[in-house]
Amino acid sequence: MRSAEGSSAPGPRTVEQWRAYLADYSADILRVAEDGEPSGVSDEQRAAGWLGYEGASAEQLAELEQRLGTRLPPSYRTFLGASDGWLHLSSFMWEMRTAGTVAWQTETDAGLHGFSDGAEKAILERALLISAHGDEQYWLLDPEDVSENEEWAAYLWASWIPGLGERHASFAELVLAERASFEQLAGYDGRGVHPEGVEEFLAQGRAQALRGEAEQAIDSFARAAVKGAGAGMYLKTILSAFLDLRSVHHEIRNQVLGHDHVVAEVGADLVLAEAVPLYLRRTVEEHEQYGRGAGIAGGDYLTRLVPELSFSVQESKSVEESRNEWFERAAAHVSPTLPEPPAFQQALDRARVLVALDRADEAWSVIEAAVPHWHSGNPNRIAPVVLLTDPLLRHVITPDRARLVVTTLRGLNDA
Structure with a gap:
């Protein structure tokens, strides 16, 4: 099957472009890495600022294509020519296969045989597996979904995604998407890869929000959050609550209460007065509607903020009694009001x-x-x-x- 997509595919295309791109990407990863991260990287690689290896030779690439019985898509072939294998190409992909280990998925022990039905099953059964070790994740290329410039569609399979993930027009596009995801995750952890301009995004978002331009403000705050601004994360979440309170429950738990730098930047008092009551409201509503909710442990996030909420529940109490007691304690420690004009x-x-x-x-x-x-x-x-x-x-x-x-x-x- 030949697809019309990708006639002017973005991303690195030549060996030289890949070397420049990967050197820049390596520098970003190493600059924001915490102590001991990323794992498996040698001292030589850290010193060189290069998370890869020597590129595969023309002979090695020819041998690989002969073994596979097909010519590799351009962006993946030149990637191997720039570095034969790679470490930490994304936040969850720790090692890529080399020219000597790339193989058809069905000839590996990846365990993806028959994982899906229909079209996805067919893709899995014909896909080329190009990744080695990751966090329950595999990277695949589809040899029957080919663009005008000979690129193969690329997919990411992960245990937390139902079926195959988003289709990308090429290997290069998959790398670009995963790099953007890495920058987002690092920023959400307060380690902005490119923090320059963060104050401008915050100021822009605040002005837009007060003008009533809610969607535009959320976008500005999200950009600030990617750059590491805890205030950006907080303001994006709070503003989103007015547009869809149902989903913001999870954002408050994971993106506000779950990140110490967010609380530190905006202030614990404000979080207790705004975010925590929103979180508690939605937790109770979900429990009442679906018979489930954060239960006592929504507590794990809150007890770091309010240690008084950490207490033992006697076994003699029912789950419902325990939950009610926990919420009563939580409500008692939430600031009831903020000064209003x-x-x-x-x-x-x-x-x-x-x-x-x-x-x-x-x-x-x-x-x-x-x-x-x-x-x-x-x-x-x-x-x-x-x-x-x-x-x-x-x-x-x-x-x-x-x-x-x-x-x-x-x-x-x-x-």
Whole structure:
């Protein structure tokens, strides 16, 4: 099968281009690596800033193609010519095969035979396996999905992805995608590969957020997060809560509470007042809806922030009793309020009274009129999260209303 895609494929194409690209990539990996990382790299490789080896010779490549019975796709062939094998080509791929060990997948012990049905099974059965050791991951090339410039489609199989992963038009495109993923993961850990320009992205995102340009602001904050900004990660997550509270539960757990640099950068008090109540709300709602949730242990993330939440649960207690006790303790350690501008605070007070009188629509009208007057002197507060966490008001804020809050111009100062 020949595909029209990839006629002007991006990424390195020649041996010289691969050498330059891989040298730059190696430098990035080694610069942000923590002590002892990446593993398996020799002292000579570290000193040279090169996570690969000598390139495969023309004779070695010819022998490989004769053994396989086909000519290799250009970007993969020139990659081997630049380095015969490689270490840590992505965050989860630790070693690539060499010209002497590349083989058809069915002739290896990878254990992927018959993993999928239909089209994916056919790809697996004909694929070329080019990776060696990874974190439950394999890299594959499809010899029957070929572009006009002779590139083979590339796939990444991983135990955590159902079936085959995203199709890439070439080996080079797969490498580009995995390098972008490496930069994202490193940035999310607070080790930005290219931190330059991070303050500009944060400033841009804050301005966009207050103008009501929520999606654009989220993109700016995400770019700052990739550059290592904990504030970017936090602001992206908080703003996303107004657009889709369901998914943000997991983002708060993994990207805010799970990263110490995020909490340190924005301040534990703010996290306790905004992110933690959002997290607890969604945890309870998921449990009520699906009969599951973070349970007592959502605690692992929170107890690092609030050690008082770590306690033993007696075996005599039911799971439900234990969960309820844990949430009671959690709620007691969450800051209930943050200072609000006077006009907005008055609107909140009035809205709470209306809700208590069962006049929810009127309460929303009061809130809606006050949203443009919301502002904060804290650069890491960009929206009135209290509307999503207040025990009374959160029932007034439907998904459409939550979106309206963050797509409304905010920051009109009443002073």
